[in-house]
Amino acid sequence: MGYDFATPSDRARDRKTGFGEATAQLDSKGRTKEVKIMVIKITPKQSKRINALIKKLCCNYVDGSCLLLDDGEEHACVQCISRYGIYCNYFKNAVLPADRELFAEIMQPSRQKRCQICKSYFVPRAKNQRYCPNCAAVQKRKKAAERQRRKRAVQSQAGFRVQP
Template identity: 90%
Template sequence: MVIKITPKQSKRINALIKKLCCNYVDGNCLLLDDGEEHACVQCISRYGIYCSYFKNAVLPADRELFAEIMQSASKKQCQICKSFFVPKAKNQRYCPNCAAVQKRKKAAERQRRKRAVLP
């Protein structure tokens, strides 16, 4: 199954491949190496994701791009910073960065209420 991408996403994908893919060497793919050099399939494609290694190992490194491409139906938007993220639970409302901040705020408020009740 080919996952469709836009030209803007394609540019971000190519940058990600050149930066993080361990099989990318000088425009060639080590996984396709059979004695002859073969061009990286993902770098030359503009309309879809064809490399399963890229999809499973490299793409999750960029959370926003991963959410944009892979989770188009179930991606969520953070209620605080409005960025897109892949939820790990169905009731998750915040991206991981904002969740940590929100958790600290809730804990502080809970402790404040607890201290107000104690004599």
């Protein structure tokens, strides 16, 4: 299976976005078929973190072999031997989301937001989310306390009796 990358302008776009497109030639019952495969580019530092994640969490990884590729012979885990991209769909969909920081770094570089309090990057669950999950809990408590303070102040000004 050979990979053939596109034109130089496509490569420049890929460098900006972190994604690349490869074409693969597959032989199936005597026919040659061209299929486009999305290749997600990674750095060597990310590759080390990915390999550690695979060895720790991937249920298909056994002693360097991949059970999904097992057809009677042992096959090396494609993701463990690749240094420059993510090729395993199972890893991408099931294992990578377990490490939220790495997932945000690799999969959604354009959707990352920066927390307004601690300045760390995170993947927002809603488009108007301002804080990372850790800071969101603290901020929620602060906002609730302030809201109750204002509510009590309005009640005491209106003549209502505030009972402890």
